[in-house]
Amino acid sequence: MTTTQAIAHQLAEVINRYSTDYIEARFEESQTSYISYRGRELDSIGRASAIGGNVRAMVKGAWGFVSFNDFNELPGRVELAIRQAQFAGNEESQLAPAEPVVDTSAMAQDKNPVVIPLAEKKQLLDEYNDIIWHTPKLQTAIIDYGDSYKKVIFLNSLGSYIEQDRADVTLRLTAIATQDNEVQQAGLSLGSRGDFSLIQGRHQQVGQMAQLAVELLSAPQVKGGEYTVVLDPVLAGVFAHEAFGHLSESDFVYENDRVRQIMTLGRRFGSDELNIVDNATIPGLRGSYKYDDEGVPATKTYLITEGKLVGRLHSRETAAKMKEKPTGNARAINYCYPPIVRMTNTYIEPGAASFDELIGDIKEGIYVKNWYGGTTSMEMFTFSAGEAYMIRHGKLAEPLRPVVLTGNVFTTLMNIDGIGNDLEMNQGGGCGKGEQVPLPVSNGSPHIRIRHCLVGGR
Amino acid sequence: MEQILAQAKRVAEEAEAFMVSSEETPVQFEANRLKHIQSKQSSYVALRIIRGGKIGYATATELGDSQNLVNAAVETAQFGMIAKFELPSLSVYPEIEVFDPKVESVSTEEMINLGEELIATVRGHTPDIVCEAGVSKAIISIHIINSRGGQANYKQSIFSLGVAGHLIRDTDMLFVGESESSCHPLTETKAIAGEVLRQLELAKNRASIPSKPLPVVFTPRGLASALILPLMVAFNGKTVLKGASPIGNRLGQPVFDDKLWLWDDPTLAYRPESRPCDDEGIPSQRTPLIQQGAITNFLYDLQTAALAHTQSTGNGSRNYGGLPAPSPSAFIIKPGNTTFDEMVTDIKEGLVIEQLMGAGQGNILGGDFSGNVLLGYKVESGRIVGRVKDTMVSGNVYQLLKQITAIGSDARWVGGSINTPSLYCPTLSVASK
Ligand SMILES: [Zn+2]
Numbered sequence: 058m059t060t061t062q063a064i065a066h067q068l069a070e071v072i073n074r075y076s077t078d079y080i081e082a083r084f085e086e087s088q089t090s091y092i093s094y095r096g097r098e099l100d101s102i103g104r105a106s107a108i109g110g111n112v113r114a115m116v117k118g119a120w121g122f123v124s125f126n127d128f129n130e131l132p133g134r135v136e137l138a139i140r141q142a143q144f145a146g147n148e149e150s151q152l153a154p155a156e157p158v159v160d161t162s163a164m165a166q167d168k169n170p171v172v173i174p175l176a177e178k179k180q181l182l183d184e185y186n187d188i189i190w191h192t193p194k195l196q197t198a199i200i201d202y203g204d205s206y207k208k209v210i211f212l213n214s215l216g217s218y219i220e221q222d223r224a225d226v227t228l229r230l231t232a233i234a235t236q237d238n239e240v241q242q243a244g245l246s247l248g249s250r251g252d253f254s255l256i257q258g259r260h261q262q263v264g265q266m267a268q269l270a271v272e273l274l275s276a277p278q279v280k281g282g283e284y285t286v287v288l289d290p291v292l293a294g295v296f297a298h299e300a301f302g303h304l305s306e307s308d309f310v311y312e313n314d315r316v317r318q319i320m321t322l323g324r325r326f327g328s329d330e331l332n333i334v335d336n337a338t339i340p341g342l343r344g345s346y347k348y349d350d351e352g353v354p355a356t357k358t359y360l361i362t363e364g365k366l367v368g369r370l371h372s373r374e375t376a377a378k379m380k381e382k383p384t385g386n387a388r389a390i391n392y393c394y395p396p397i398v399r400m401t402n403t404y405i406e407p408g409a410a411s412f413d414e415l416i417g418d419i420k421e422g423i424y425v426k427n428w429y430g431g432t433t434s435m436e437m438f439t440f441s442a443g444e445a446y447m448i449r450h451g452k453l454a455e456p457l458r459p460v461v462l463t464g465n466v467f468t469t470l471m472n473i474d475g476i477g478n479d480l481e482m483n484q485g486g487g488c489g490k491g492e493q494v495p496l497p498v499s500n501g502s503p504h505i506r507i508r509h510c511l512v513g514g515r
Numbered sequence: 516m517e518q519i520l521a522q523a524k525r526v527a528e529e530a531e532a533f534m535v536s537s538e539e540t541p542v543q544f545e546a547n548r549l550k551h552i553q554s555k556q557s558s559y560v561a562l563r564i565i566r567g568g569k570i571g572y573a574t575a576t577e578l579g580d581s582q583n584l585v586n587a588a589v590e591t592a593q594f595g596m597i598a599k600f601e602l603p604s605l606s607v608y609p610e611i612e613v614f615d616p617k618v619e620s621v622s623t624e625e626m627i628n629l630g631e632e633l634i635a636t637v638r639g640h641t642p643d644i645v646c647e648a649g650v651s652k653a654i655i656s657i658h659i660i661n662s663r664g665g666q667a668n669y670k671q672s673i674f675s676l677g678v679a680g681h682l683i684r685d686t687d688m689l690f691v692g693e694s695e696s697s698c699h700p701l702t703e704t705k706a707i708a709g710e711v712l713r714q715l716e717l718a719k720n721r722a723s724i725p726s727k728p729l730p731v732v733f734t735p736r737g738l739a740s741a742l743i744l745p746l747m748v749a750f751n752g753k754t755v756l757k758g759a760s761p762i763g764n765r766l767g768q769p770v771f772d773d774k775l776w777l778w779d780d781p782t783l784a785y786r787p788e789s790r791p792c793d794d795e796g797i798p799s800q801r802t803p804l805i806q807q808g809a810i811t812n813f814l815y816d817l818q819t820a821a822l823a824h825t826q827s828t829g830n831g832s833r834n835y836g837g838l839p840a841p842s843p844s845a846f847i848i849k850p851g852n853t854t855f856d857e858m859v860t861d862i863k864e865g866l867v868i869e870q871l872m873g874a875g876q877g878n879i880l881g882g883d884f885s886g887n888v889l890l891g892y893k894v895e896s897g898r899i900v901g902r903v904k905d906t907m908v909s910g911n912v913y914q915l916l917k918q919i920t921a922i923g924s925d926a927r928w929v930g931g932s933i934n935t936p937s938l939y940c941p942t943l944s945v946a947s948k
Contacts, residue, residue, distance in 0.1 A: 102591045104590070105573065106575045123556075127558065141552035141554065144623055431873075434688070434889070
């Protein structure tokens with residue numbers, strides 16, 4: 058038994074003796090390694106290890122939360138969390154019912170990428186970096202690799218005791234090309250749930266990325282205006298996550314009357330063909346888990362079915378406050394933070410159309426690929442696509458400078474009139490909410506077609 | 516710590532141990548109500564070694580396992596950058612006050628009162644606004660020792676207070692907010708609440724704005740949200756070293772309007788970004804960056820400075836526990852002598868920018884910025900007439916700051932790390948629906 062396990066076991070024995078409405082504790086042991094390049098040369102390489110824990114208590118509707126990596130004064134910290142909750146509480150505690158779970162079988166499920174020698178990781182990155190630097194007109198490259206492996210123990214006053222592990226690998230590459238005063242860049246984001254081999258053998262993709270940055274230098278700028286656009290699975294997946302998914306997070310909904318109105322169950326958001334899901338139960342994806350950070354089993358939650366809003370994402374608290382069922386979406390980025398409502402693997406379900414059918418009847422439109430950046434403010438979104446092509450008379454035509462898509466989230470969802478049959482999950486993303494960035498998630502979609510989308514040059 | 520250093524010295528030519536420990540108590544209000552009281556204790560030690568001439572680096576939260584830490588640093592040193600710098604030997608540090616023991620003794624009750632008072636004042640003005648507020652106190656201890664006898668040790672206190680409100684009426688969303696921080700306890704909510712009320716007053720009416728180049732005034736908050744990021748990147752010695760800074764080869768040359776002065780200053784007493792030394796143990800200094808519109812310095816840590824054949828400016832920072840890298844402490848723009856009202860009075864038709872959203876999305880290196888005016892006001896015939904909506908602005912920091920009409924006399928802190936007055940520029944491209 059590790060020290061952390063021993064401490065957790067001791068606390069589990071006594072945790073239900075405290076006088077609170079609810080109390081839980083989480084302990085983590087993690088290892089990470091990272092390598093980054095800025096330009097030709099390696100910029101930093103390092104390893105880190107961390108051990109820490111937290112205690113969260115609820116009294117009369119308010120939370121006390123204490124995090125620490127000094128385990129010596131644990132009883133005092135538990136009492137502090139309770140005192141804080143007592144101090145703040147002045148209403149009734151509301152938490153949706155949850156079954157006590159005792160399960161340690163989800164430990165040792167993932168491969169640990171951190172133990173792979175740094176030499177092997179660096180070798181792969183050197184190969185990718187070489188490919189980028191062998192591309193003519195390329196000015197510089199940015200490469201960031203990171204991996205982590207962590208063991209998490211969760212226990213609460215209901216009698217739950219859960220051990221789980223989580224591994225994560227991310228690799229982001231950016232190639233920057235310049236000519237005269239022009240600068241263009243192209244990027245590639247890869248990731249996996251700890252499986253290093255999934256980011257190996259991507260030499261061809263890296264080469265194409267570098268080539269794209271160069272090609273963009275001579276590509277024309279799009280004429281701004283309304284177009285029929287076709288989004289590739291990466292960009293459509295990010296759209297589903299950023300523009301719609303965050304609105305489904307109930308901590309944002311339940312205390313905000315205006316959002317509550319917009320997000321009324323049963324309301325139509327799109328055509329009959331549109332189905333959007335958040336699903337933490339798919340094995341091997343970066344957003345997946347067996348139990349969330351409140352010990353609630355992961356679920357597959359339909360957010361939109363046949364165009365209508367049918368569900369949303371909950372913690373135990375938001376579920377109780379909205380009188381709905383918990384969905385197991387309470388997640389914390391690490392032991393320093395309490396869990397909040399988050400997405401997991403969010404995707405648009407595949408429809409029937411092939412890519413050729415989607416673009417076949419477009420006289421003049423734009424095919425947009427890849428995510429470059431963007432922001433949303435509830436109803437409005439602005440996204441930059443990393444790659445764009447004209448569609449002319451049903452065929453892909455000349456490449457364009459990267460474009461910006463902008464519009465109203467709800468109108469845009471309504472304007473989706475074609476959904477492809479080629480669902481792809483993108484493992485390269487990370488999600489930010491408040492201070493908790495980046496949380497491993499994945500998102501996905503088939504190709505989708507949107508009518509009347511406002512497109513501007515970047 | 517001493518033990519880690521001793522173990523590291525056995526396998527490396529040079530070694531440095533850096534330890535930070537902190538205790539933080541944030542009190543958070545959500546949807547007008549007290550929601551969370553938290554307490555966060557954390558500590559970690561970072562070991563940097565030079566072995567075979569190369570840099571190795573590892574961090575851990577557990578001090579007990581020093582051999583693992585040393586082993587990890589040794590493994591990374593095989594591939595690390597070649598060390599070009601020398602760790603500092605024992606230095607004399609300037610006396611910079613950053614610790615007030617009174618912060619530690621502020622009670623949770625007092626912190627809750629401050630948050631409640633802030634929210635009550637804002638809602639007293641606008642009853643249907645939904646507020647979030649945060650009150651936080653923190654004590655941070657830093658300890659650095661290295662194999663050349665260098666050592667530094669200091670304690671810092673930070674107290675911060677802030678409120679953000681959003682007002683939703685039909686499809687109209689208004690965001691307002693203000694925050695303040697200090698190494699002293701903050702006991703007054705008046706200034707912060709007053710600033711929020713000012714924003715609410717100015718935003719009461721709606722106004723439309725044409726799509727065309729217009730004169731623009733950035734308030735201190737507007738300037739911080741729109742223009743500071745590209746400058747921080749451009750003055751970073753690492754950006755300069757990589758040849759990616761547009762001002763990298765213009766040292767000594769006039770690049771901006773000669774009314775513009777900017778410096779980095781970690782030496783001001785009781786400011787949260789101040790400290791006697793940086794994270795490598797280099798004494799803090801005030802570094803002029805722009806003087807009378809001319810570029811005078813860039814910001815360096817030890818390694819970057821050595822590669823650039825210059826001296827560290829004491830700007831080595833370990834954000835998120837990584838290797839030291841150049842980073843600004845506090846950016847300070849010298850105030851002018853024009854009042855905010857005088858600037859507005861001077862404008863026939865124009866825009867006041869209070870908060871820009873998404874400004875960091877474009878080509879930051881080139882100085883481009885563009886974004887949605889989250890909060891901004893239309894000026895007509897010398898008067899603010901109302902808030903603008905669905906308005907984008909875009910421009911280039913280098914073009915914009917080449918010709919400044921006036922610099923305000925109203926300099927103040929925005930967040931903990933930027934002190935700036937308002938800035939009045941003759942023209943900026945505005946697009947509105
Ligand atoms: Zn997100």
